[in-house]
Structures are given as C-alpha cells and as structure tokens.
Amino acid sequence: MMRREIDFLLYDWLDIERLVDLAAFGDQERTDWDAFLNLSEDISENEFLSCYKATDREEPYLDNGQVRVQKDLKAALATYLKAGLHLSALDVENGGMGLPYTVATAAMAELMASNVAGSGFILLSAANTRVITEFGTPAQIASFATPQIEGSALGTMCLSEPDVGSSLGDITTRAVPDGDDAHGMRYRITGQKMWISAGDHDVTENIIHLVLAKAVQPDGSTIPGPKGTSLFIVPKVLPRSMGQVRNDIAVAGLNHKMGYRGTPNCLLNFGEDGGATGWRIGKEGEGLRIMFQMMNEARIGVGLSGAALAYRGYQLARTYAAERIQGRPIHLPSNSRPITINQHPDIRRMLLLQKVISEGALALCLKSALLCDVAQYAENGVEKKNAAALLDLLTPVIKSWPSEQGLMALHQSIQVHGGYGYTRDFDVEQLYRDSRLNPIHEGTTGIQAIDLLRRKILLDEGRTFKIFLETVRNTIKDATSFPDQAAQLSGLCDHFDSLVRAILETESTEDALSNATGFLEAFGHFVIGWIWLDLAMAGERSGDHQIAEVKKWACRYFFAAELSKIPGLLALLENDNSLTRTVPDTVLI
C-alpha cells in the first residue's frame, strides 16, 4: 500500500542504488531489492493486514501458564518466518540476507502499516538476534541465535521492572553466579520484568529472553546504577544439553492495553522456583551499554511505526473522502447536489496535514536507515563518521516526531470519517489506539527531549549540531526553485544556531533543559521542514510531472501551516525558561 511512495523515497530521493558501490552490497542490485519488497508487501497485505482487526479483538490470553496468540496472526508470523523475511538485514555470515538496512526498513514499514502488533514479534527478535551474534560466543550463537535465524524461536528484550520505568540503572533483578559451562558463565536469575512484549506466546516453541540484571558480587551486594547492570541470555526452554526442560520463568500476568493488543505484553517472574538459568553475554557491567547499541534501531523502529500507522490512516481517509458524499459548497443553495467531502477546503486541509506528517515521517525514517547503512558500511571515513554523528543527533527526533505527529495525523484521519471513524468498524479507530503507544515505549518524548538537548547537543558542545546545520544550509543552497521556502528555512537555521549558542554559553543549563521538550518539538518541525524541501527538489529532479507537483504542494503546505509554528513552540524556552522549574508545588493542585 506504500510501495509507490517507498520507490520514490528509496530510488528518486535517497538514490540508494549507489549503495551497490560499497563492498558490503557489491553483489546486489535493485532487482534483488524489488523482489524482496514485493514479497514483503504480499505477505504484509495478504497475511497481516487481513487479520488486523482480529488481532485487536481477540487479545492474547493465558491458558494454564501459556500465552496464546490470535490464530491468524500466529499463522501470519509462521509464514513470515518461513519466508525468511526476518533475515533481511542480518549479515550474510550469520545466515542473513545482508540487504541494506534502508531496504529492510522500507519493508518493515509495510508490515507495520498492515499490522503493527505483528511487527512487534519480528522487530524484537531481530534486535535480540543481532545482540547475540555481535556479543555472544560461538556456542551462544549456535544455541540461542541460530534458532531465531531458522525461525524456530523468537527473542525478547527484558529491561524494565514494575517500579523502575525508564531508570534502568535502578533495576533489582539479581543474577547469582552458578559456575560455567559450554554456554559461558552461568547465573541464577531472580526478579520481575515488566512490559515484556512477546514475553510469552505460542508462535514458536522456544523464546530467547535477553534479561538485564545485576550480577551479585562475592559479598552479596550489587553495584548501584547503570554500571551494575549486565545482560543475560535466559531461554524459555533450556538447551538440549540440559534436557530441553522449561526454565524457571512464569507469566505473572498480561497487560491489557489501549492498542497494540495483538502483541502479548507480559509481566514475567524469573526464578520463583529457585532461579532461572541464564548465561551472561558480554562483560559484567556492560548490560546497559550493549542494550543501548540496539536502542538507535529500536527507536527508529518506533518512529517508523508512527509513520506507517499515520500513512495507512491517511490512505484510508483519502479514499473515504473521495467516496463519501455530504454537504455542498458554501456558496451554493441547500437544494443543490451534495458533493464528495474531499471537495470541502477543510477536508483538503486535513488530508494535506496527514500527508505531510505521514510522508515526512516516513522519509525521515528511511533517511535515518540510510544513515545506519552509511555509518556501518561506508568506505570513506569522514562520510562514515558524519553519518554516525548525524544519526545520533537525529535519533530523538526520529523516535518522537513520527510518534507525536503521527497521532495528530490519525486524529485527522478519524475526523475525516466523522462519527464512523470513532467506531470499531473502521480501521482508523484502531490505528489511533495503536499509535498512542509510540510516544511512550523505547523512551518517552520527554526522555528523547533530554537526550537531544543534553547528550546530543550540550555534552557534544554543539559540534554535531553544527554539522547538521551545514547540511541543511547545503540543501537550501540547492533549492533555487523554491526561494520562499529556502528563505524561511534559512531564517530558522539562524534562529536555531543562535539559540543553541546561547544555551551553550549559559552558565547553568538547568533552565534550558527544563524546556527540552519544547526544543525537541520545534527542532523536529525544523528537521521535517528540511526533509520536505529536499523532497520537493527530488520531485522536481525525478522528471515525473505528477510527482513533482505533489511534492511541491505538500512542501508548500508544510512550510505555510507547520513550520510557522516553531516560534510559538520555542516561546516558553526563549521567554520564561525558569517557569516549570520554579513553579511551587502548591500550585500543582
């Protein structure tokens, strides 16, 4: 359903065909990627989209300690794994297809737009597999990654705990050393893990959990904070060498959520019966560090799902508005013929808003995926380094902008459908509920904001930020066909430039950091403004008059209606930045 747009983004805009010049992709060509995208699209639409509603209606349930997943989704996942689509971005030496991450991401967008709850199983397992292949020993890879690669197991990430939320340094799950064996240092794991997506299910026989826990020291203590965390492989079913018996892991409960209902979200008890068996992966104390290497991709994944859900919502709204007949132009009498609602200017506005958000967000995510490829495989050192730095800077935007704005877009998708859009008969209702998770998981918007302003800008002393501004200014230089938009964006470059300088020069950054979310919102709009100008130029370059028109109008709309909001979003930071920090407790009643 997104293929036409994906083709434009991948080939016309990002020109990913140049990736074949890199050694990593030297034996591939566009036809390979297109074949993969075709297969992904088929399976997404035929297997996953067809059970979108059923996965919401028939939530996973506990059956005698075992979680059961909606049957059509289970079948769809089996088809997906059998087709090997989960191996797209995994490197060839580990049994993967070794496709560019950009291409794999485009295919994932289709899957997410079809059934985001289904995509959860796949994404987590892919990240889990990558952790094990990257940090595991050959024996660990053979026993715990290979089954996932072969499709006989899926993987999870067990990080948070009931009282911990995002403060992962404060976890209390304990790992007591218990000797070693062929799989490495063995531990007994005890503790409770919360919010575990696909934490239990009947899609595959085995589930490989990656569990963040504190290794207990010889004196019985654990080390406080992030440095005390280590990572452990804890399989649901123990390896053949241990008799393939069930590990000491129990599903203590399922969370019942507003959306994303098809993915079981579990509270897992590890070691109620003496301790679950686990093996450490990586070094002691490096648990969080390892996990955070996966975080960029996890966050792109969330942003991508925000974009994909909004994209599908836009498609549905557009189709509905072209068919639904109601009302008449304001200057015609009340007995004139009613018209399709997409002829009403306010409906057109809502459609344009959905378009610029969903397509802008999708473009941002695919561009980020390309930055991942370049950062990993580029042969030019500077290009590689800059891509990595830019990706790092943009990650909070990639995570939060599609999440927050995608929800705004879906708000409009419902609005276009009127009362029908609020009923469970129409998919936009479910898309909206599904979408509401995105500003929360993998780090809330507020956490992304602190990450952007503190870690990515202030602690970096604005270096990468400056590179980014140069990148934007280079785009502006080329944008001779769009002088108005170029001028508007150029003004914003100067605005952000001086704002960031001012913050860097302030003695205490506490007030600025108190307003990090406003900064993130404004900066996100700025980034998407840059993307839309670039998309308009790519449309023009494409030589396709129709595409050029579409991108030009969308760019014009984004600049006129959205980019103009930036000063307002920055007002609290620029004019009254101590307010939220100094407001007395007694006011918050």
Place this chain on the structure above:
Amino acid sequence: MMRREIDFLLYDWLDIERLVDLAAFGDQERTDWDAFLNLSEDISENEFLSCYKATDREEPYLDNGQVRVQKDLKAALATYLKAGLHLSALDVENGGMGLPYTVATAAMAELMASNVAGSGFILLSAANTRVITEFGTPAQIASFATPQIEGSALGTMCLSEPDVGSSLGDITTRAVPDGDDAHGMRYRITGQKMWISAGDHDVTENIIHLVLAKAVQPDGSTIPGPKGTSLFIVPKVLPRSMGQVRNDIAVAGLNHKMGYRGTPNCLLNFGEDGGATGWRIGKEGEGLRIMFQMMNEARIGVGLSGAALAYRGYQLARTYAAERIQGRPIHLPSNSRPITINQHPDIRRMLLLQKVISEGALALCLKSALLCDVAQYAENGVEKKNAAALLDLLTPVIKSWPSEQGLMALHQSIQVHGGYGYTRDFDVEQLYRDSRLNPIHEGTTGIQAIDLLRRKILLDEGRTFKIFLETVRNTIKDATSFPDQAAQLSGLCDHFDSLVRAILETESTEDALSNATGFLEAFGHFVIGWIWLDLAMAGERSGDHQIAEVKKWACRYFFAAELSKIPGLLALLENDNSLTRTVPDTVLI
C-alpha cells in the same frame, strides 16, 4: 472531586450570588445551591464513578430486540432520577427545580467527570423535555414530558441518518399525515436514524424519541433542504389511550465505539411494519429551527464533557506524579535517591498544561452557562441582549476548544503515567478514549469553525465580535497587577481586530472561510487567554493567598507557553489562504 474549583469559579469568579437579585431566582440562596451540589457530588462519585470501568468493559448489548445496559449504570441512573437531579434546570412551573443553569452545569461537570457515558442519558432527556415543554401542547406535555420529569421515561434526539451526517436538510425519513387526535396531528413515520445515543435501553420502561423527518405533502413530495424538516414525538411505548402497545420502532444495530461505551448508540428503524406513530411538535417546516434552539446547550454540554474528562485526567496525573518515584534530578549522580516524578521539570510542565487546559475549559463552560442565565432571565434589556449575542459568538469555541484541547491534556495525563497510562487498568486510558468523541458529536470542529467565522462573525458584520473585543479590553484595563499578560493580550486584541476587519473588507470570503479551522483554533486560545487573565484577577481578589498564587502561575504559564502559539496557528490564513482551496485533486494521493 472538582468541588473546590467549582466553588471558586461560581462564587469568587462569576459571583453568581448576584443572580438572586433576579426575579427568576429571588426565592433561592447559596445554601440551596450548595445542598444541590453536595447531593450531585455524592451521587456522581458514589454511584457513577464507581462503575466507570464496568460501563466501558460491559458494553450495552441487544437481547431479543431490547438493549440492555450495564447493571450498575442502570442502578446509578435510577438513583439519579429518583433524587430528581435531572430536574435542576427545568423551570418550576413544569415541575423542575428552577435552579440557575450555571449551578446545574457545575453539577453536570461532576457527573461527566465521574462517568461521561452515564451523563449522556440525562443530558439528552433534559433537552428533549425542554423541547416538549416549550413547543408542545398541554396534552403532549402531559403524555411525553411528564413521564420524563417523573423519571419513568427518558428522551432522545433522532436527527442524523446513515448517509446524511451533519447535513440535516438532506434527511429522507418520511412522515405521512394520518389524521389527528388528542395529542395533535398524527403521522406515520418511516426511515432509518443513525447515531442515536440512548436510542434504546432498559433503564426506563418508555423512551420518548424526538424525530426529525420530512412531512409528506398532499402530492406525495417532500420539500428539499432544512425548510422541509419537521419534528415529531415518537414514543417507544404508545400512550395509554392507544393501549400502551409498542410502537413500530426496531433497533437495527448498535455502534461499537472507541469510548463512551456505556451509552448505547443505536441505529433505529422507524416504521418497518407500516409506520411508527408520531405526533408533530411545533409547526411544519420548523423541525431544524426547533432543534437548533437546543443546540447551544447541547454544544455547551459537549464542551463541558471535554473539560470534565480533562479535569479528572489532570487530578489522576497529579496524584500519580506525587506518588510515583523514579529517576533523579539531572545534576545528581545515578546512585542518589530517586525522587517523585512531579519533581522533574518536564512532568511539572505536563501538569501545568493539563491544569490550564482543564481549568480554563471548565471556567469557559461555566461562564457560558451564566451567559445562558443572563440571556434568559436578566431584567436589563441591554445586558440580556449582549449576553445572548456573546453566547452565540462563543458557542463554537465552547464546543470545540475543550474538546480538542481536552484531548491534548489527556494525552499528557497518559504520558505522566508512562506505560501504565496506556493500560486499561488506569482510568486515564478510558478518559482519553471517551474524550476522542468530543471533537465529533454535535458538530465537528470543522463545522464549528465555519459557524464561528461565517455565521457568527461575517454574517453579523463583526458587530458581536466587536462587543467581545470591548469586553476583553475592559478586562485588560483592570488587569493592572498583570502588566505583562495585559500587554500580550492587548496585542492580540489588535491582531484579531485588524484580521477580522481585513476579512470583512475582502470581496470574496471564500479563502478566509477555507481557513476557518485555523481561525477557530487561534481565536479559542485568545478566548482562554482572556479567561485566564480574568481568573488570575479573581484569585487576587479572593483574598486567599494560596488560590491567588495558583491562578497567577497558571495564567503566567498559559500566556508564556500557549498564547504565544497564536501567530503560528493563523499563519496559513494570513500568508497562504488560497492553498487548501486551490490544491489540485491529483496532489491528494
């Protein structure tokens, strides 16, 4: 749960005790109102709030043609009716309590915050009763209003139809004359009515439907457009004189919605078996006109529910944030003691945002209710006329601002709860889903926008708008303690003044009307800015230092963070106002 705020708004801010100087309320005093508010609060919290979740989980269902409602809600409604709370605003001569609408509205806010689905039954019936007592014959009142007053029947409004949406002039339900009797002109009604809240249920034995239909002319035709519509009383059970048999009305289906699930929302078939029996109320051709007399109050009702849901969300978020321990101040090491999350500046920002939206929206609704009282009962002709005009102008804002912004506030309520807020274990999840209906029913936000800019401003040639600006300027004149805010609001007065003048002077208003929604959003913020400045002054006047502080800080936050967004919201209208009208169809792909 809102009582403290309600008391401040009613007595300190709006000074409603001066209403007792009016003949209509001459025999009442504050203690009467307080007793009524106490009883309402008790029943809201003890009967309705306690089944808030159950009414969502156990949706109404069809049982052999009869809709069954969740049992606790059914009991709560019976208690409410038995206590006579539904009679608060009805005039004494018709058996009501004759309280000021302002007081009745405050009590309704408590009910809505407790269980908005429960409030639906009451509100519709109250509006129905008022139509019948105002436009009905004595016999109609006795047979169809009195049962509602006595609590043995509830009423509905049957306006929309499957293919009609908000274009009520296009309905096709037909009413064929069928003689007359003691209840007036009798008709046979046939047609399908959609989105009928409380359209069937087992709370009361009888249900009195007010049905909008087209009276069939002697030549078999109907009159196109709004002028062809008439209003009919169509009871579920026919009057005693007709043997108390069931009328020809069938529940064709129930809509399953995202929220508001406790209120059955029905598709009703009238006259499948030869024609439902109904009596015309009011004159032929005046159906829509009569219904729209109720529309102001219906729209205040929607705004009020937006405010009430957001208010409860804020209370829950505030309480949660004061208890939940997570993370630490940014400058402290990772092994320092974690703190309650309401100490994090970004959480404080989210709480402030919820506060200014929910309390600002509640204030707007209560002020509007007071305008209703003044417009109806004031003895000074100018005051009465101005109140009516101002109410008319503000109605689109009262309907849409709390609806749209309340949802934004609840977005933050969930965000404060993190992952928990996304689960069905926490009420904020349900509040958010319930709240999503408000921008749709009783006229979408887009319809409110056209109503504001076209009917209330342009067709009025800006006269009432000018009165409103004067009112705001008078507030500014008095706001000597808040010079910064006064200056900011004064600038906005000038901005809106010249914007509206410019639109009035333009030859074609088509482009401006294409951007009516942006205008409504911006104007709504402006109105709430005025409200907050006035609240801050009332806080100061109250002599209560604590309240003065609270209002002052909230006002400061609203002005700094929200009012500054107005230029951005107006940008499309002011800079590129033909865009949405002229964008080619081929772009909306």
